[in-house]
Amino acid sequence: MELNTTTKISEAVIRRLTDYLRCIRCAGEAGRDMLTSLEISERCGLNASIVRKDLAQFGAYGVKGMGYNVRDLTRQINKILGLDKLKDVVLVGAGHLGTAIIRYPGFADVNFNFIAAFDTDPEKIGKTIGYAKVYPLEELKPFIRKHAIQIVVLTVPSSEAQAIVNDLDPGYVKGVLNFTAVIFPPKQNNMFVHNIDLAKELEVISYCMKNCLSQGS
Amino acid sequence: MELNTTTKISEAVIRRLTDYLRCIRCAGEAGRDMLTSLEISERCGLNASIVRKDLAQFGAYGVKGMGYNVRDLTRQINKILGLDKLKDVVLVGAGHLGTAIIRYPGFADVNFNFIAAFDTDPEKIGKTIGYAKVYPLEELKPFIRKHAIQIVVLTVPSSEAQAIVNDLDPGYVKGVLNFTAVIFPPKQNNMFVHNIDLAKELEVISYCMKNCLSQGS
Numbered sequence: 001m002e003l004n005t006t007t008k009i010s011e012a013v014i015r016r017l018t019d020y021l022r023c024i025r026c027a028g029e030a031g032r033d034m035l036t037s038l039e040i041s042e043r044c045g046l047n048a049s050i051v052r053k054d055l056a057q058f059g060a061y062g063v064k065g066m067g068y069n070v071r072d073l074t075r076q077i078n079k080i081l082g083l084d085k086l087k088d089v090v091l092v093g094a095g096h097l098g099t100a101i102i103r104y105p106g107f108a109d110v111n112f113n114f115i116a117a118f119d120t121d122p123e124k125i126g127k128t129i130g131y132a133k134v135y136p137l138e139e140l141k142p143f144i145r146k147h148a149i150q151i152v153v154l155t156v157p158s159s160e161a162q163a164i165v166n167d168l169d170p171g172y173v174k175g176v177l178n179f180t181a182v183i184f185p186p187k188q189n190n191m192f193v194h195n196i197d198l199a200k201e202l203e204v205i206s207y208c209m210k211n212c213l214s215q216g217s
Numbered sequence: 218m219e220l221n222t223t224t225k226i227s228e229a230v231i232r233r234l235t236d237y238l239r240c241i242r243c244a245g246e247a248g249r250d251m252l253t254s255l256e257i258s259e260r261c262g263l264n265a266s267i268v269r270k271d272l273a274q275f276g277a278y279g280v281k282g283m284g285y286n287v288r289d290l291t292r293q294i295n296k297i298l299g300l301d302k303l304k305d306v307v308l309v310g311a312g313h314l315g316t317a318i319i320r321y322p323g324f325a326d327v328n329f330n331f332i333a334a335f336d337t338d339p340e341k342i343g344k345t346i347g348y349a350k351v352y353p354l355e356e357l358k359p360f361i362r363k364h365a366i367q368i369v370v371l372t373v374p375s376s377e378a379q380a381i382v383n384d385l386d387p388g389y390v391k392g393v394l395n396f397t398a399v400i401f402p403p404k405q406n407n408m409f410v411h412n413i414d415l416a417k418e419l420e421v422i423s424y425c426m427k428n429c430l431s432q433g434s
Contacts, residue, residue, distance in 0.1 A: 012229050014424050018417045022400055045403040082423040089419070096317035103313055105375075106398055106416030110423075151422065158322075175422040181323055183239055186262040186425075194422040196415075199323030200235045201394055202306070205368065205411040206299040206327075207231050208403075209391040 009057060014081070016054055019044045021077045028070045036067030078111075086111045090149050092164055093156035094119040094134050097179055101153060102130045112151070116143060140164075144172050153177045165193070226274060231298070233271055236261045238294045242326070245287045253284030295328075303328045307366050309381055310373035311336040311351050314396055318370060319347045329368070333360060357381075361389050370394045382410070 023043040027035045037055070041048040052062065055073075058080055062068045078084045089107075091098050094117040101107075102114045114132045118140045119125060127134050135143065143149070152173055154161060161180040168176065170189040177194050178184055184193040240260040244252045254272075258265040269279065272290075275297060279285045295301045306324075308315050311334040318324075319331045331349045335357045336342060344351050352360065360366070369390055371378060378397040385393065387406040394411050395401055401410040 011421065014421050015417065018414070018420045019400065021420075022398075022414070026400075043400060043402070080424070081420050082427045083420060087423070096313060096320055100313035100317045101415060104415050106414055107419065110416045110420055112416070112419050150426065151419070153419075174426040177418055177422050181239075183236065183243075183260060185260070192422060192425040194418060194425065196418050197235070197239070197323055198318060198321050198413075199327045199329070200232070201411060201413050202324065202329050202368070202370075203235045203238075203298050203300060203327055204228065204231050205392040205394050205409060206304070207297070208409045208411065209367065210299045 013054055013057070016044070016046070016050070017077055017081060019046075020051065020054070021074065021081070024068075024070055024074050024077070028074060032070055034063075034067045035070050035073075037062055039067070083110050086113055087151060088113050088115045088147060088149055089151045089153060090115060090140070090143065091117040091132065091153045091155060092119075092137070092140060093117075093154065093160075094121070094124045094129060095155060098153075098155035099129050101155060101179075102132055114153075115147065115149075118143075137164075141167065141169065144169055148172055150174045151177065153179070155179045158182050165189075165191075230271055230274070233261070233263070233267070234294055234298060236263075237268065237271070238291065238298070241285075241287055241291050241294070245291060249287055251280075251284045252287055252290075254279055256284070300327050303330055304368060305330050305332045305364060305366055306368045306370060307332060307357070307360065308334040308346075308349065308370045308372060309336075309354070309357060310334075310371065310377075311338070311341045311346060312372060315370075315372035316346050318372060318396075319349055331370075332364065332366075335360075354381075358384065358386065361386055365389055367391045368394065370396070372396045375399050382406075382408075 020040055023040050024035060037048045037051040041051045060073060060076060089112050091102055091114055098117060114130060117129055117132045117134045118137045119134055120137045124134045125136050149172060152168060154164065154176055156164060158181040161182040165176060165184060165188060170191050173191050175192045177196065179196050181197065183195050186193060237257055240257050241252060254265045254268040258268045277290060277293060306329050308319055308331055315334060331347060334346055334349045334351045335354045336351055337354045341351045342353050366389060369385060371381065371393055373381060375398040378399040382393060382401060382405060387408050390408050392409045394413060396413050400412050403410060
């Protein structure tokens, strides 16, 4: 099975693929070789036809009555999402949230490797969080160049976010994961910026508690 | 303007509403009375027609050439999302991520009020994080009953997540925001569970760095 990885897909589909990946990974760890769309759908709270449709978009079809090969599907979703190679990532802002993110167990599973953190607080500089050493903020730019860093995770106070993003070198940095309250346009200087607002997740749940969510995208 | 808040909408639309809310709130703080769909769309990186369509779903139409009334629209999106009343929230798991979440500045804006945290670590019990005091885990159940807590934020190790969710009283708890690696079905014991996996956000950005996202849902 070779998946078509050039198809343009919406963020909703990408988010579902990341869910499928987790289900399939769990099944693989539990010794399963094959997994049906129904099993995937039940774990993800979706309709099995959505699972089949999503995977068929990339040329992945299950075998009738047997489902999908767990190892192949894992490898191929990893490839679609660009997770098939280890990526070096740096963090800017070594506060509570930054520390939590570096220590977050899920990042190792997806081949993200935090190799350094940057902060302005002299108390933090020189310490390590996980395997990442904390450097002074002014060393961010040369570090990115030296190590050809493509992904930056931003956990600084909101007031500092714009200046840091402006100063990133788009010749190296391709993606910014922005945890500050500043909303950046999705494309900025040729970098893709993904805005995460944790409060937003509570807003979604607030809505869901009042109303029933439709399952589709 | 009175919005229709009974319409069933998809999670993608809810997520966009939370984006609009942030833009509109910023504009209001900057002294703006009116905001056009084009201005909202540019800040959110969307097409203006999507903004108009989303808002029209709830009966909100801008005035031609003037746009939407900032105060009315803020109030009404807050109402759609159930953010118009202060909600008491408790946190289970007072580690790095839990601490970061309680101190996250965005939660106060959306009327979420962390009133307590629960942990098994005797070193943490009795301390306070933000305004939340840390209690022993065995006090979670009586606390929820006494204070009629509807929302629980879960930041415990994954191995403990299922037991805690099983033990929540669905007579009180309506929503669980799950930051552990365990994927719960969206509905469990009549509670809505919203699974957040921070690694997933890096997966989304990984995909986006390779491919161009379609703007729709």
